[in-house]
Amino acid sequence: MIPNNQKIINELVVKSTTDNLATIRKFIRENTSSSGVDEDAISKIILAVDEACTNIIKHAYKYSPEGEITIKLQSDNKKIIIKIIDEGKNFNPELIPEPDLKRLQKEHKGGGLGMFLMKKLMDKVEYSNISHNRNQVLLVKYLI
């Protein structure tokens, strides 16, 4: 469990549209660069958050632009913790099996890669339902 005494560095709330992905990436970069995190880790965190938010826009809000996505970024000298909260349809991509590229290709499909990528990029990826209508994706990256 994440201790409660960690300071929230920053919070971003955006509508559930794909044009906000650039804003989300900028927010993550701005709030990790200053804390001395190396470039490789920053790039991985940015991509993982992009993938998580893309999944929310696609699956939780079904591309409805009216939904809200809240991103909370916390850090200490050992790790970066990102919590991404939405109020859309509950979905659990943790249950999605590892993608079979060959099969997806044969079926002319390009989806299902995001969750797999998030797990490769981060040390922890956890989906949960935090209240009756709020879902949370918890992403953790250890810095040492």
Next chain:
Amino acid sequence: MADFNVTTRGVGPVRVIDLKGYLDAHTAPELEQEFNKLIDHNDYKVVVNFDELKYISSAGLGVFMAYVETMRENKGDIKFSNMQDDVFNIFDLLGFPVLYEFFKDEKEAIEKFNQKEKS
């Protein structure tokens, strides 16, 4: 924020797609449109030049997966060139090098198509 650009040029029988900027779920539909245009014109031999691409997410990778079989079924392919290391690492993480050809330089990728044509 329209920080993405896709253009296509012809080099002999090969079409080269130049990507620039950030390819994510917002901009991936522009790349899909470009592939649809190529298919409409029966252009199936494609080299994607990543020289100016700074960022890619799985939505971008998914576009190649969705179109590559159509190209291969029509005696073409999608080959990749001029990729920066950090972009290549994402392709690598997902296992793309087993299924796609990557070239350091665009010319090598075009030459590979031309060799096949001669043989």
